Amino acid sequence: MVEATAAPQAGTGFRPDTYKDPELVARLQSRIAELAASVARPVKLMHICGTHEHEMGRYALRDLLPKSVSVLAGPGCPVCVCDNEYINMAIQLSLEPGVILASFGDMLAVPGSIPLAGERRGDVRMSLLDARARGGDVRAVYSAFDAKRIAEQNPDKQVVFFSVGFETTVVAVAAMLKRGVPDNLSIIEANYYTPPATQLLPDLEGFDIEGFILPGHAVTITGLRVYEGLPTRGIACASGGFEPVDVLASIASLLEQIDTGDLTVANPYQRLVKYDGNERAKRELHEVFELAPIRWRGIAEIPASGYKLREPYHHASAARRFAGRLDPLALKGAEHPKGCRCAEVTLGQIQPDECRVFGQLCTPDSPYGPCMVSHEGTCRAWYTYGMHKEQLRVETV
Amino acid sequence: MSRPSDAAPSATTARAASRYDTVRLSHGSGGKLTLELIEELFVATFSNEPLKALTDAAILANPGGRIAFATDSHTVKPAFFPGGDIGRLAVAGTVNDLAVMGATPMYMSAAFLLEEGYDMSELERVVRSMKATADEAGVAIVAGDTKVLERGHGDGVFINTTGVGFLADDVLMGVDQVRPGDKVLVNGTLGDHGIAVMSRREGLDLAIELESDVAPLNGLIEAVRRVAPNVRFMRDVTRGGLAAVANEVVHRQAYGLRVFDVAVPVHELVEQYSEMLGIDPFLAANEGKVLLIVAPEEAEAALGAMKAHPFGREAAIIGDIVKKPEGVALVETAYGSRRVLEMPIEEQLPRIC
Structure with missing residues (x-):
């Protein structure tokens, strides 16, 4: 069984360096090469977390894998799967007088589907940054609690927190709501639950992924049991941390399972992930939120994959509070701009550089689709770390 | 410092504070309050001969060689941060721009854009920090300007510094x-x-x-x-x-x-x-x-x-x-x-x- 590290030694405490250790990386690299040789055919794996893509880029981990092993990015970027409806709602609300819209920084530049008037450069849509430039009071926050503080400091304003993210992020929002918030704070409910989306992937035509690196942060909350259905459908699973040693250990675990044919939900990231997750966090989460159908941008409406406020918390729902002031027609709209292939990128059906607008019409300073905006976005990571370029061969004097 | 036309410069010592707790619009209008601010704060703190003369332009010695010339405007939030402040930043930034070109930084100007209501004691701290940094770098702050923006039209303090340095003819970098x-x-x-x-x-x-x-x-x-x-x-x-x-x-x-x-x-x-x-x-x-x-x-x-x-x-x-x-x-x-x-x-x- 592959584990990210040996059991921690007493008294040594947490040593992050361990998980970047070049010697451990080299050992995992040769173990992966051995396993790939034993499997003796091309294997496609997928991770489901934007941070994994980011770290794979930052440490150029694909360079360390044998040619027969490829790792694709799945629907793991909360910014990228956040449906237009919520972005458009945030934009509309930010332009309402007396409203402060508080959002994570990553979300600010993501275009929704409201056309940006006066732009001639293709199918360009409005983002929260554009709303701010038009007078909207849009503020970047680091956590839901910052939004609460803004609400306390501005009792004469309505403060709307754009609650986007996966299991991990929504836990903090639940904790905040459960402990009570000022009356002038509400949230846009755009939180997504990963497992149903992963269960939908194997049904896609042409799906040939053999293993999932499970999102380390999210499974810290939910645990691994919710993924038990996947091995029976032919998909190996392994929890995945984010340091180079963690990522390679997960890849090795998946290859081991594929090599032996003994598919399971392994836990190489056991230093943080418990098989049943974090019981207290799950309990609070389910007190405040319930699972409901939600649209994943460019993918589909997936049953029981969105967190919506339970009845006792309806007062904090921005969609309910501002129902009369939102333009329902403007909330809907074509999901991705013309020519944008974010949907296929998000499903791991293509790599970013197979999209014609990638790096041309769509760049981080002028993003066309959502995957180019957030640091979690696959296109953004590819652009930033040059993953679309030929392997960087160095020639010295 | 923008010189009021007919006020005779008088010798001043570094009296701790201005008569005012906060910056007023009149501190930038070129009148009595401007002169007071210039003499009691800027001239007294930066303390060098070309500045004391309060002429329209500082007249400076030329040690020879080529001239390096750089300008930079500074705004930072918060203005005081661990390890420094906007004053140190404004001086060091321009000194460094000159030094990396191979020049020896010698003279500097400082232009202040102050917001009405800005705390006078904070301004004094900023100015003292500029002086300390200038001394450390061996440069003299020989010219300046002060403008005051109406409340709500500035962000406390903005500082522009422009610096002059000299470099030998044979310095070749790029x-x-x-x-x-x-x-x-x-x-x-x-x-x-x-x-x-x-x-x-x-x-x-x-x-x-x-x-x-x-x-x-x-x-x-x-x-x-x-x-x-x-x-x-x-x-x-x-x-x-x-x-x-x-x-x-x-x-x-x-x-x-x-x-x-x-x-x-x-x-x-x-x-x-x-x-x-x-x-x-x-x-x-x-x-x-x-x-x-x-x-x-x-x-x-x-x-x-x-x-x-x-x-x-x-x-x-x-x-x-x-x-x-x-x-x-x-x-x-x-x-x-x-x-x-x-x-x-x-x-x-x-x-x-």
Whole structure:
């Protein structure tokens, strides 16, 4: 069984360096090469977390894998799967007088589907940054609690927190709501639950992924049991941390399972992930939120994959509070701009550089689709770390 | 200082404070209050002969050689941050711009844009900090200007500094002097300023013991150039961090710049908080760092000279100039894998998770 590290030694405490250790990386690299040789055919794996893509880029981990092993990015970027409806709602609300819209920084530049008037450069849509430039009071926050503080400091304003993210992020929002918030704070409910989306992937035509690196942060909350259905459908699973040693250990675990044919939900990231997750966090989460159908941008409406406020918390729902002031027609709209292939990128059906607008019409300073905006976005990571370029061969004097 | 037309300058001593607790519009109107502010604060603090003359232009001695001339405007939130303040930043920033060109910085002007209502004692602290930094760098603040913006039309204090330095006719540096095989050096840990300032921004308030590196680097640079006369290129590493400078170096050049990830000095706290905030220390701002490209045979001497200087104790050789790939800045990881070091795109914002 592959584990990210040996059991921690007493008294040594947490040593992050361990998980970047070049010697451990080299050992995992040769173990992966051995396993790939034993499997003796091309294997496609997928991770489901934007941070994994980011770290794979930052440490150029694909360079360390044998040619027969490829790792694709799945629907793991909360910014990228956040449906237009919520972005458009945030934009509309930010332009309402007396409203402060508080959002994570990553979300600010993501275009929704409201056309940006006066732009001639293709199918360009409005983002929260554009709303701010038009007078909207849009503020970047680091956590839901910052939004609460803004609400306390501005009792004469309505403060709307754009609650986007996966299991991990929504836990903090639940904790905040459960402990009570000022009356002038509400949230846009755009939180997504990963497992149903992963269960939908194997049904896609042409799906040939053999293993999932499970999102380390999210499974810290939910645990691994919710993924038990996947091995029976032919998909190996392994929890995945984010340091180079963690990522390679997960890849090795998946290859081991594929090599032996003994598919399971392994836990190489056991230093943080418990098989049943974090019981207290799950309990609070389910007190405040319930699972409901939600649209994943460019993918589909997936049953029981969105967190919506339970009845006792309806007062904090921005969609309910501002129902009369939102333009329902403007909330809907074509999901991705013309020519944008974010949907296929998000499903791991293509790599970013197979999209014609990638790096041309769509760049981080002028993003066309959502995957180019957030640091979690696959296109953004590819652009930033040059993953679309030929392997960087160095020639010295 | 904008000189009121007929007021005779009188000798003043550094009386602690102005009669006013806060800045008034009249402090920028060219009248009595302006003169008071100039004499009692700026002239008294900056204290040098050309400034004391209160003429329309400072008349300065010319030591010969070519003139280096640079200007920079400064705004920072908060104005006082761990390890420095906007005053030190404004002086050091312009000193460094001159020094990296191989010039000896000598004179500086300071123009203040103050917001009505700005705290006078805070302004005094800023001005004293400018004086201390100017003394440290051996430059004189010989000219200036004050304007006051109506309340709500400024952000406390903005400072523009313009500096003049002199350089010998034979100083030859630039990206066109850089050759494959040259070594890339920095004078210490990267990202300190960016993370220190961000840690005190509204909404984060991280109580971390990290100080900005803001410092005038002309002394350090002089020490390096004494032992490494063939420095090919220097640039101060400021906004945009290492990534911005590395890309400016290779832009349209027939060589590449390779950084060895593990060789780059990064303060332990910067490392930790960058990870937590999802920020890349290679993109974070610095205010007391310089990147040098040095001929390989002079690299060790340059490194030694920096390590012997208070602002270079953690200097390191962080990379080299390569023949290929051309026009690309790249990072080689501890594992031998390689990635592009892309030009920074936008302001660094904390991420979702």
